Amino acid sequence: xxxxxxxxxxxxxxxxxxxxxxxxxxxxxxxxxxxxxxxxxxxxxxxxxxxxxxxxxxxxxxxxxxxxxxxxxxxxxxxxxxxxxxxxxxxxxxxxxxxxxxxxxxxxxxxxxxxxxxxxxxxxxxxxxxxxxxxxxxxxxxxxxxxxxxxxxxxxxxxxxxxxxxxxxxxxxxxxxxxxxxxxxxxxxxxxxxxxxxxxxxxxxxxxxxxxxxxxxxxxxxxxxxxxxxxxxxxxxxxxxxxxxxxxxxxxxxxx
Amino acid sequence: xxxxxxxxxxxxxxxxxxxxxxxxxxxxxxxxxxxxxxxxxxxxxxxxxxxxxxxxxxxxxxxxxxxxxxxxxxxxxxxxxxxxxxxxxxxxxxxxxxxxxxxxxxxxxxxxxxxxxxxxxxxxxxxxxxxxxxxxxxxxxxxxxxxxxxxxxxxxxxxxxxxxxxxxxxxxxxxxxxxxxxxxxxxxxxxxxxxxxxxxxxxxxxxxxxxxxxxxxxxxxxxxxxxxxxxxxxxxxxxxxxxxxxxxxxxxxxxxxxxxxxxxxxxxxxxxxxxxxxxxxxxxxxxxxxxxxxxxxxxxxxxxxxxxxxxxxxxxxxxxxxxxxxxxxxxxxxxxxxxxxxxxxxxxxxxxxxxxxxxxxxxxxxxxxxxxxxxxxxxxxxx
Numbered sequence: 001x002x003x004x005x006x007x008x009x010x011x012x013x014x015x016x017x018x019x020x021x022x023x024x025x026x027x028x029x030x031x032x033x034x035x036x037x038x039x040x041x042x043x044x045x046x047x048x049x050x051x052x053x054x055x056x057x058x059x060x061x062x063x064x065x066x067x068x069x070x071x072x073x074x075x076x077x078x079x080x081x082x083x084x085x086x087x088x089x090x091x092x093x094x095x096x097x098x099x100x101x102x103x104x105x106x107x108x109x110x111x112x113x114x115x116x117x118x119x120x121x122x123x124x125x126x127x128x129x130x131x132x133x134x135x136x137x138x139x140x141x142x143x144x145x146x147x148x149x150x151x152x153x154x155x156x157x158x159x160x161x162x163x164x165x166x167x168x169x170x171x172x173x174x175x176x177x178x179x180x181x182x183x184x185x186x187x188x189x190x191x192x193x194x195x196x197x198x199x200x201x202x203x204x205x206x207x208x209x210x211x212x213x214x215x216x217x218x219x220x221x222x223x224x225x226x227x228x229x230x231x232x233x234x235x236x237x238x239x240x241x242x243x244x245x246x247x248x249x250x251x252x253x254x255x256x
Numbered sequence: 257x258x259x260x261x262x263x264x265x266x267x268x269x270x271x272x273x274x275x276x277x278x279x280x281x282x283x284x285x286x287x288x289x290x291x292x293x294x295x296x297x298x299x300x301x302x303x304x305x306x307x308x309x310x311x312x313x314x315x316x317x318x319x320x321x322x323x324x325x326x327x328x329x330x331x332x333x334x335x336x337x338x339x340x341x342x343x344x345x346x347x348x349x350x351x352x353x354x355x356x357x358x359x360x361x362x363x364x365x366x367x368x369x370x371x372x373x374x375x376x377x378x379x380x381x382x383x384x385x386x387x388x389x390x391x392x393x394x395x396x397x398x399x400x401x402x403x404x405x406x407x408x409x410x411x412x413x414x415x416x417x418x419x420x421x422x423x424x425x426x427x428x429x430x431x432x433x434x435x436x437x438x439x440x441x442x443x444x445x446x447x448x449x450x451x452x453x454x455x456x457x458x459x460x461x462x463x464x465x466x467x468x469x470x471x472x473x474x475x476x477x478x479x480x481x482x483x484x485x486x487x488x489x490x491x492x493x494x495x496x497x498x499x500x501x502x503x504x505x506x507x508x509x510x511x512x513x514x515x516x517x518x519x520x521x522x523x524x525x526x527x528x529x530x531x532x533x534x535x536x537x538x539x540x541x542x543x544x545x546x547x548x549x550x551x552x553x554x555x556x557x558x559x560x561x562x563x564x565x566x567x568x569x570x571x572x573x574x575x576x577x578x579x580x581x582x583x584x585x586x587x588x589x590x591x592x593x594x595x596x597x598x599x600x601x602x603x604x605x606x607x608x609x610x611x612x613x614x615x616x617x618x619x620x621x622x623x624x625x626x627x628x629x630x631x632x633x634x635x636x637x638x639x
Binding site: 115 | 624627633635
């Protein structure tokens with residue numbers, strides 16, 4: 001019979017889950033509720049539905065400490081590293097932009113983490129930052145790429161979320177087209193991320209994960225500022241959950 | 257010391273020494289004994305001891321007084337400087353209150369400017385440190401500053417400090433350093449005999465035991481007890497072994513030790529002012545006292561020195577002797593010299609020892625404890 005593991009990444013904005021048995025069997029993503037513990041449990045229930053044996057559960061992400069029912073808790077750094085390695089076996093550098101922090105992780109040839117940096121003191125350049133801005137511009141994160149494709153970025157000078165918010169409001173008042181503002185905001189996120197990522201010795205292959213990795217436009221801008229090609233995958237947002245599931249699967253297999 | 261007490265209780269008694277010391281300090285004052293307050297490892301305590309005064313570390317490690325300090329000082333300043341000044345200003349630190357003289361050193365720009373303000377309401381003497389450890393000029397400056405400290409104390413308290421008394425003080429301080437070193441060297445044991453937090457509590461607390469002879473005896477007995485217990489099998493489980501380097505980490509900054517030890521590793525060694533920087537080197541007992549003191553104190557591997565080879569020398573020695581698996585470099589917010597040195601320390605640990613390194617920038621607040629835990633857990637998962 002097959003072993004199953006479930007990896008859950010309890011992020012600040014969304015909770016991601018992966019059912020795994022050597023391959024990805026099922027994936028789920030839900031908005032993290034005000035009770036992250038319940039979000040984790042719901043995803044676990046849904047993923048394990050119909051399975052005879054209880055899958056081995058690994059929880060990662062911001063809410064992992066709440067998951068006292070998990071078989072194992074692993075930090076999002078390790079899980080993102082493992083998940084990126086699963087999605088792209090050549091990966092050496094992982095850039096992750098999540099809801100409330102961003103990180104860069106360096107892997108060795110075997111996928112072990114050798115170094116990492118986290119930017120967790122400030123919301124600037126994170127998913128939350130983008131959310132705040134798209135709200136003012138009366139659009140949503142999903143529409144950004146189509147809105148700003150080929151649009152010259154308007155220069156945004158504020159890096160801080162709060163100041164950028166007021167800057168955007170004043171740009172709206174000056175009737176700057178919102179596509180240009182958004183394009184500028186994405187460039188500002190990319191620039192900020194590139195500055196931060198450059199503190200670590202960036203080695204190819206560079207792989208982009210996290211909630212913002214779905215944006216092709218952000219990827220292009222990051223490539224420009226970093227001067228390297230960046231890979232991503234349609235499953236990039238699940239990297240943390242995939243890593244957790246892989247760790248669980250390997251551990252479970254070892255115990256058997 | 258009652259050896260029937262459990263070890264954790266004894267460790268605790270050391271960390272309580274600071275609190276109990278308040279009363280001792282008052283009693284000393286009542287007896288007419290002078291109290292000299294210090295902040296920094298550069299202060300040549302032997303001079304103060306030789307004058308008959310008692311030396312005490314002043315409060316500088318809590319965020320309690322930072323708000324008050326920020327009324328006068330910029331917010332974007334090292335928390336240790338703000339905390340020190342805040343305690344002085346608010347008189348919330350009994351040691352501050354009882355100190356007849358405070359001795360500071362020009363270890364950084366923030367501190368030396370802060371002392372100017374502190375001097376407005378406290379008796380402060382500032383020692384001028386050279387920027388470099390090499391050359392006769394640097395040595396000469398520091399030696400003359402030590403002589404000046406002696407003269408300041410003589411004048412302030414109307415006494416004479418003889419070289420003979422300084423020599424005696426040097427001997428006692430050396431004995432204390434050796435006793436402290438024997439204790440924190442217990443961290444070399446693998447598997448460990450005690451946690452890094454316990455090592456830290458004892459070393460930090462011993463600074464608040466004013467009777468040096470007793471304190472040396474207690475430390476030696478404690479080291480013996482731990483060793484004996486270890487031989488009888490009282491050992492902790494084997495876990496990754498971390499060395500902490502960088503800025504001083506007493507009080508609020510002990511959150512780093514906690515984050516490491518709560519997340520699956522032990523701190524086995526401290527390359528910082530609280531522990532090894534102050535105690536590894538002894539003062540030469542055969543030389544002229546001022547030469548010997550200048551030599552020892554100037555050799556401290558502080559990031560305020562340029563270049564600062566002694567830090568890396570000690571760090572390398574400790575990584576080997578303590579069989580260290582990873583290095584955590586603690587930088588207090590806005591401590592530029594330690595922050596700049598993170599690059600050279602990282603290069604050193606990766607090229608010479610091939611072990612992981614992580615720098616942490618912290619302040620005294622509790623707001624970053626969640627992030628600290630994640631970082632330390634991920635760092636330890638890496639080992």
